[in-house]
């Protein structure tokens with residue numbers, strides 16, 4: 001299977017996941033110049049390096065500021081893209097790449113995506129208006145914030161939003177079943193834009209590499225985790241040669257992977273709702289890829305990655321305390337990681353907490369915690385007045401199939 005096929009089909013028919021044939025290698029330190037343009041051809045080795053550099057240039061035209069919130073505790077802000085969540089990076093990379101790969105076949109590509117919050121908006125925005133593509137974004141009706149929903153339902157054009165009366169895991173299961181159906185996949189040129197799509201996952205290594213090169217000693221990364229795409233990308237960078245002083249994977253009450261990292265066997269569970277809703281994942285797809293990275297050696301993985309989980313109460317009190325101590329305002333996902341970072345005994349390296357969303361995406365939780373309004377970025381304000389349109393379906397594959405066939409006829 002070529003990389004182009006992997007990107008255009010999203011996942012293999014056997015229900016597994018694509019991984020690169022060769023693990024990427026990064027000789028350290030990187031040369032002067034753009035981290036994205038250096039890293040992209042190394043991450044995706046089987047496509048034309050010139051194409052990869054231009055895709056990286058287009059996708060990573062977003063700043064990743066590093067803020068020292070407390071001494072030796074940094075926040076890497078990944079939310080300065082169009083939908084104010086880190087998922088813009090992978091989504092924009094994929095949207096820049098797919099039309100280049102699909103050109104040859106000249107068929108409509110349908111990007112079918114299940115979202116627990118931010119993926120749908122990022123993918124919808126990245127593909128909006130790109131000819132030869134359409135987006136169908138599934139989200140749990142009651143599981144996303146109004147602002148997250150509006151980033152999918154107010155775009156129109158080649159973007160269709162589908163509210164599912166169920167959980168994120170229902171949405172993800174339905175999407176997987178569609179990909180397992182060859183006839184349906186072929187009829188619609190289906191591809192996935194979830195973090196299971198390798199083209200979304202790999203470019204996320206870029207901001208780790210970019211952060212690491214800004215320090216003259218190895219840093220410890222703390223990653224707010226759900227479906228584990230973000231963590232997997234960091235570990236790809238680390239396994240490829242990026243210096244690091246370990247990782248912490250931070251979870252909310254959906255903490256099966258935290259238990260596993262602490263030594264228990266992994267037990268998938270149904271997802272439960274929390275204030276960090278984009279991390280409400282009970283059975284993360286990318287755990288398989290992470291195990292592949294470590295050649296199935298659980299102990300080697302556990303030696304690199306600590307698992308920590310945080311309650312909603314602690315998440316909210318972290319937003320409050322950090323704001324009171326330093327004036328810095330963080331969103332609930334970032335706060336889970338920040339709280340996990342505070343449980344560090346024995347890590348003397350600088351700590352870099354990945355900030356995955358802008359606090360204004362979660363005004364209810366954040367404003368309750370800090371007792372004052374959060375500043376709202378312009379694009380979020382603009383989406384407020386626009387008309388919403390979406391379909392609503394039961395968590396039922398038949399309904400999704402009918403909808404896919406309906407929209408295309």
Ligand SMILES: *Cc1c(COP(=O)(O)O)cnc(C)c1O
Pocket residue numbers: 085086087117118119195224225226227228229230231278279333334356357
């Ligand atoms: C998706 C998301 C996460 C979880 O990232 P994974 O790659 O699924 O582990 C964390 N925070 C925010 C804001 C997200 O949107």
